[in-house]
Amino acid sequence: MTSYLFVVLGAVLVNNVVFVRILGLCPFMGVSKKLETAVGMGAATTFVLTMACGASYVIDRWLLIPNQLEYLRTLSFIVTIAAIVQLTELIIQKTSPLLHQVLGIYLPLITTNCAVLGIPLLNVNLRHNFLESLLFGFGSAVGFTLALILFAGIRERLEAADVPIHFRGTAIAMITAGLMSLAFMGFAGLDKYK
Amino acid sequence: MEVPRVQDHSSAKGGGVSALQRLFKFHGGVKPAYNKEASTGLPIAVAPTPTQLVIPLHQSIGGMPRPLVSAGEHVLKGQRIGGADGNVSSAVHASTSGKVLAVEMRLMPHTSGLSAMCVILEPDGRDEWIPRQPFDYRNATPTETRDYLRDAGVVGLGGAVFPSYLKLNPGKQGKLDTLVLNGAECEPFITCDDLLMRERAEATLKGAVIMREILGAGQVLIGIEDNKPEAIAAMEIAARAANAAAGDSSIRVVSVPTRYPAGGAKQLIRVLTGIEVPHGKRSTDYGVQCFNVGTAYAIYEAIALGQPLISRIVTIAGNVRRARNYEVPFGTPMRDLVTLCDPLPDSDRVIMGGPMMGLLMPADSVPVVKATNCVLIGSKALFPAPPPEMPCIRCGECAKVCPADLLPFEMYWFSRAKIFGKAQEYNLFDCIECGCCAYVCPSHIPLVDYYRFAKSEIWARELEKESADVARERYEFRLLREEREKQEKAAKLAAKTAAGREKAAAALAEAEKPATTPEEDAKKALIAAALERARAQQAQARPENTDNLTPEQQAEVAAIEARRAEIREMAKPHVRQSD
Amino acid sequence: MNNSPYFLKPASVQSVMLRVLAALLPGIAAYIWFFGMAILVQIALASVTALAAEAVMLKLRDKPLMLFLSDGSALVTAWLIALTFPPIAPWWLTVVGVLTAIVIAKHLYGGLGQNPFNPAMVAFALMIVAYPSLMSQWPAVGFTDFAPQWNAIFGARQLDAITMATPLDALRTALHTADARATVAGVLGSDATFGNIGGKGWEWVAAGYLAGGLWLLQQRIITWHMPAAFLATLLLVSGGFSLFDATRFAGPSFHIFTGGAMLAAFFIVTDPVSGATTPRGKLIFAAGAAALTWIIRTFGAYPDGIAFAILLMNIAAPLIDMNTQPPVFGHKDKGRHLE
């Protein structure tokens, strides 16, 4: 039981997908200007990533490995993720058109979000079982959402700061992301404590 | 913070006027240097009538009153010269008898340095009243009473100048628990209410009794800061007499702890009753109404003596040798008052109001109006320029002193960056601009200026939004109407023509095609002809029109021009809502 | 001509900052007593670097130089860096740390009042990640000989004679190794007398900070919320775990009186710029910082978790503030009587 907890905690904090693995920076920079958008993007990614981890585990374990088709792993994962993203987009468009418009290009871009492909592949590398895969995907996505929300909170304040003109916008956002990453390094070693 | 305090004044004074009163604290507040002694030494004096009075028509919150007099007319003291216009508006009267010299744009006692319509009055020295008679409010309907007070020009004299007739409305229940009389007067330097209570306690109390009857209020609480013992004593004597006459003890004088801004209406209501009236809500919904003591006196004069509001007590203080309170007719230039008090040579500005919330006047020639509770003369030594503004370090001092429990530094942060939506999320509009935050700020940031800026920007935007909504509606209606007219026209044509359908279709096509038809050509020719005529007319009419006019004609033209200017003025959107 | 209010209470950022510096003096005195004069060298080094960096940045950003330079904020950052870095750290470590703090953490965000992260803590975290060994070489307690310390800062580093693991470091190394016999008592000694509360010398430095902090409270420069919440949380968490297993978890007196805990409680979490500002937010902020400090000290890879804990709470501060706004006048109990 504790090992599952460590999988989730490790994915959320210690190996935070954005701050430590430095994955998924594109939506992290793109949709973190406003808190509401960040929450929406986080929710969408959480849904997609958890589904993708489950689906990719099934495909890998029951389809690719028995047929010795591991070389198709990346390809088939991408296709699966693309389909799930499409589905999510349709649902969001129906339920929250404004969120759909605000997420804009970043929603279909979840497809190419390296975090979404990276986590299922990591699952395979780390030899996670089905539940672990799901939890790892979920934990990573929660970590992503957490990073996005925290970042959005800071950016909303930064918007009013007197940042030197050359550093306005993306530059200061990248510096902030770097410093947040530095802070998250404090969690290093927590998952290895015995 | 919510610790109730018990103040007992009756034991010291004896008598049932100020019974045990449970008091509540409001959050924050500051204790600046009060500087009130300078102007309390001498009794209220009557200011001499100046050689010319400039009486602004717009002296209260709400609609601009329409002028009722024109140049050359003779008016009596107390004669209405501006009639209330619209739902929220209050009349204006001649402060003395004399001749109207002009109705024109004059510099207003307003920080903007802009002008507005004023009646210029030359006193004839006779000071001749209109016939005055008391108003029998007991036998009048509430609407009649309120109309009378509106036409008597009674407005809140605490500084907000909100028309009092609108506040003399008991609300949904038809009666109130408490009438609060605000004698706290927390601003430094200002002592006009103090002196009013000392010298005219009885009349003020009578005014309070009248208001209480109109409002159906159960009790009257008179809140006075404990740094005014003479006023408290005087009001207690008057209250005891009033209670004895009524045979109960429902009028109570309550001494409240001295702390700025205890005289804020909402803060005083909270201190006396524990009720917090939210922004945008009426205090009557919570069974309380609050009036300034000066307003109570004005209501007494209007109803018991039949005198409209034409003067008020004004404190002249600051950088002067003889600070004093004067009874000043409205329209008196501030300069005249300042001269009376012997200003020091280094005086460099005139402020209307106190040092915490007062407005800087564009010149000392601006007139005293109903909102003028104090004319404060400043100098570099008395009010030095603030040290340079430093960045906010979010130390939170401002939040500690904010009487509205706001987070001033957050409001500042977003107002400064012009992110108004965020500033509003931090409840910018609950800010009463008391200045406590700016007073304590270690970075010397003019915080209130940022709030004023943000508020007026937001108001302007809201107004724009409203007019955009109106425009959208009208545009959509127009589209609808055009569509309908087109169809009607087509239908008419179809009915008229014997040939029927083909022609109707053609007509419809015609209506849609903006090609020139013979009909239109004819119209164009007509227009061209009219154009010629107009040009000729203009060339002829212009010189004739302006030369050789009799004085009467000139006056008439001036009046018409004034009216036009006024119409233009009124057509402009009104920015400020009542507060 | 300015608008109302026309007179102001005499107060300034400069006086606030100078009083903060003054409040650090008792702690510094104790520091000198136990660890030697090296700390003064570090403070001087940090101050000069900070003022120079501040001046250059102000010049580049076209701000009034003397006005902002004299506000004292750069000095506070510099002193905090000097006090959190090992006093025998090589000079360039301090210089780079201060430059990071002033240039990146402060001025790139717009200077005083606008930085979301505590500059001193950014410097500490960056340096400990980049140079973990240099950042954990502390002078031996009581070894106050100045010459070797001077050499350690500016010259050849012959450290074996003058360094010693800090109590926190010793504890972590012992408990993290596979040695099953290592216990808290085995590392720190079992008697809770002076010299054994927070480690020899350390508790006196902490007491110095405590004294300065209490003076700041009395001066109303800081409010009670942050220090109280920080120390109480540290006490509760460490106390709870040490009750649960005293051999593996050090007790509250150790945690409060060792490392930078006391400095953090009164001087670092209380930084208003990067911290939470609402009363409830301050409590949450400081409590969170204390809990994270304990977690990182106990389970993490770095000896003292304060810098990371505070940076992590800095990240969360805007959200904490947003969700802990005090009710505005009239927005609380719907205007009813408050009995």
Add this chain to the structure above:
Amino acid sequence: MLEAILVMALGAVVLGAALGYAAVRFRVEGDPLVEKIDAILPQTQCGQCGFPGCKPYAEAIAKGEAEINQCPPGGDEGIHKLADLLGREFKSLSAEHGIEKPKSVAVIDEQACIGCTLCIQACPVDAIVGAAKQMHTVVAQQCTGCELCLPPCPVNCITMEPIAESVENWKWKYPVFKITPAQKAAV
């Protein structure tokens, strides 16, 4: 090899079927976004954007057929709001559609007006009153300042007058940080 193709084909069929079903199930009708965009537009109905009114422009933006920087009366602030709403990058006002001007109202020179009613027909918000051969006048409160009445007027008697600042609509200015000469000398 065959297996690989089969596996991928199988995947394609299954996923395609699922998406096809979802497309039917979650079909979106109408576009609620238009209302939100329209609410930001200033409703001058001036047509400077190249569309016959604010609503059509809003529809075009929602469909992605128009840029967000084509509305001069809305100005930079309007563009910022649109950019915020739609999550797009801010663009400065496109020059071909005009420049931002202070808000004005049309004023008819009543002496020169010949009562031709052409301006009445041109006004998109019916803010001009008058009848044939009668003097016309603009209801200032309803005038959006679109300038559409200017071209049709045969006698050029309509002028645009910026709304004057008065005590009522005066706005507090942005507080400016001033350094006095003394302080400058100290620097």
